[in-house]
Amino acid sequence: MTEFGGFAPTLTDAEAGPTSGGSSTIQGVGGRVDTNLVIIGSGPAGLTAAIYAARANLEPVVLAGSAPGGQLMLTSDVENYPGFVEGIQGPDLMAAMRAQAERFGTRLVDTDIDRVDFSERPFRIWSRGTEYRAQSVIIATGASALWLGLDSETRLRGRGVSACATCDGFFFKDQVLAVIGGGDTAFEEATFLTRFATKVHLLHRRDTFRASKIMVDRATANDKIEIHPNTAVDEILGESKVEGLLLSDTKTGEKRQLDVGGAFIAIGYRPNTEAFRDWLDVDEKGYLVVHDETGSKIDGVFIAGDVHDHRYRQAVTAAADGCKAAIDAERWLEAQGITEAATATAW
Numbered sequence: 559m560t561e562f563g564g565f566a567p568t569l570t571d572a573e574a575g576p577t578s579g580g581s582s583t584i585q586g587v588g589g590r591v592d593t594n595l596v597i598i599g600s601g602p603a604g605l606t607a608a609i610y611a612a613r614a615n616l617e618p619v620v621l622a623g624s625a626p627g628g629q630l631m632l633t634s635d636v637e638n639y640p641g642f643v644e645g646i647q648g649p650d651l652m653a654a655m656r657a658q659a660e661r662f663g664t665r666l667v668d669t670d671i672d673r674v675d676f677s678e679r680p681f682r683i684w685s686r687g688t689e690y691r692a693q694s695v696i697i698a699t700g701a702s703a704l705w706l707g708l709d710s711e712t713r714l715r716g717r718g719v720s721a722c723a724t725c726d727g728f729f730f731k732d733q734v735l736a737v738i739g740g741g742d743t744a745f746e747e748a749t750f751l752t753r754f755a756t757k758v759h760l761l762h763r764r765d766t767f768r769a770s771k772i773m774v775d776r777a778t779a780n781d782k783i784e785i786h787p788n789t790a791v792d793e794i795l796g797e798s799k800v801e802g803l804l805l806s807d808t809k810t811g812e813k814r815q816l817d818v819g820g821a822f823i824a825i826g827y828r829p830n831t832e833a834f835r836d837w838l839d840v841d842e843k844g845y846l847v848v849h850d851e852t853g854s855k856i857d858g859v860f861i862a863g864d865v866h867d868h869r870y871r872q873a874v875t876a877a878a879d880g881c882k883a884a885i886d887a888e889r890w891l892e893a894q895g896i897t898e899a900a901t902a903t904a905w
């Protein structure tokens with residue numbers, strides 16, 4: 559089983575700027591990099607966008623973030639990404655996507671962006687002292703699953719601890735599972751997991767739920783789901799895989815152990831949109847709002863993947879979004895006369 563990591567950076571911050579220039583689209587000037595397209599984020603959305611944009615000769619620069627590879631770096635087996643009959647380890651899939659993007663000339667910098675200025679073109683993006691100026695931008699910064707923050711949870715991620723029932727439920731046939739959370743996602747995941755599990759314990763710190771009544775009613779009516787209000791998870795038990803949970807009653811403090819084979823953390827996601835909120839529309843949960851497939855309210859700024867999509871949240875849908883955003887960016891650059899029509903390749 560591949561461990562988290564093994565994802566070597568291509569270009570460090572120090573190497574990123576100034577660059578030596580020498581290509582038609584990327585020139586380093588002082589602490590500055592000029593390019594036709596900056597892609598922010600290197601999960602499935604960002605790297606797929608890079609593959610498409612690089613093959614269209616846009617020579618994209620990917621600001622890959624401090625978590626290069628994105629969310630799939632946090633998981634082991636991925637069995638639902640098409641093309642891998644036996645499945646593939648998340649980090650291996652992301653390393654392959656990155657190598658594929660690099661093969662066509664993508665330059666990657668493993669750095670988080672600090673801020674952006676989208677008031678005029680070229681758009682300006684700052685990261686650790688380097689300024690990137692781009693004629694177009696694809697934002698693919700994803701969303702981060704929220705975790706309980708326990709050491710045992712981190713240690714057992716991908717070994718029975720998950721944040722995605724759609725992705726990992728299948729691995730837990732005929733097991734007793736726990737879902738932690740009290741919102742719609744937790745109830746939805748608990749209900750979904752009853753397709754595989756013999757029993758699902760839904761654990762929530764409070765005695766009221768944020769979930770809608772219909773979701774609570776559905777779960778309550780499901781014989782396989784047992785709801786435990788006022789219940790906190792203090793520890794996830796097991797050496798190499800999840801074997802149980804150490805729980806405490808949030809009212810009485812009473813401790814108890816619950817034997818489970820898997821723990822699904824469903825306490826929410828945080829969309830990585832802080833840097834863009836002054837410039838682009840966000841919805842009530844903080845996700846970016848897309849206009850016309852991958853567009854934003856600013857011409858030339860495109861959006862792909864989980865940073866806007868809290869409905870599907872899958873690698874394949876994020877990758878598809880990255881493809882669409884790259885094609886839209888390429889066509890937009892061509893329509894502006896920034897790139898020549900000849901630049902466009904047959905996709």
Ligand SMILES: Cc1cc2nc3c(=O)[nH]c(=O)nc-3n(C[C@H](O)[C@H](O)[C@H](O)COP(=O)(O)OP(=O)(O)OC[C@H]3O[C@@H](n4cnc5c(N)ncnc54)[C@H](O)[C@@H]3O)c2cc1C
Pocket residue numbers: 598599600601602603604621622623624625626627628629630632633635636637638639669670671672698699700701702703720721722725726830833862863864865870871872873874876
């Ligand atoms: C535990 C787990 C298991 C999963 N298993 C599966 C599965 O089996 N199959 C499946 O299809 N899906 C699975 N998913 C869901 C899947 O991982 C996501 O849907 C997918 O990764 C979304 O891709 P993305 O490119 O939109 O964003 P992400 O993968 O979230 O990538 C976002 C990228 O943006 C970068 N970034 C963030 N902020 C900044 C910033 N300020 N500056 C620069 N970069 C930034 C990050 O470093 C990262 O590289 C799983 C998710 C989790 C959490």
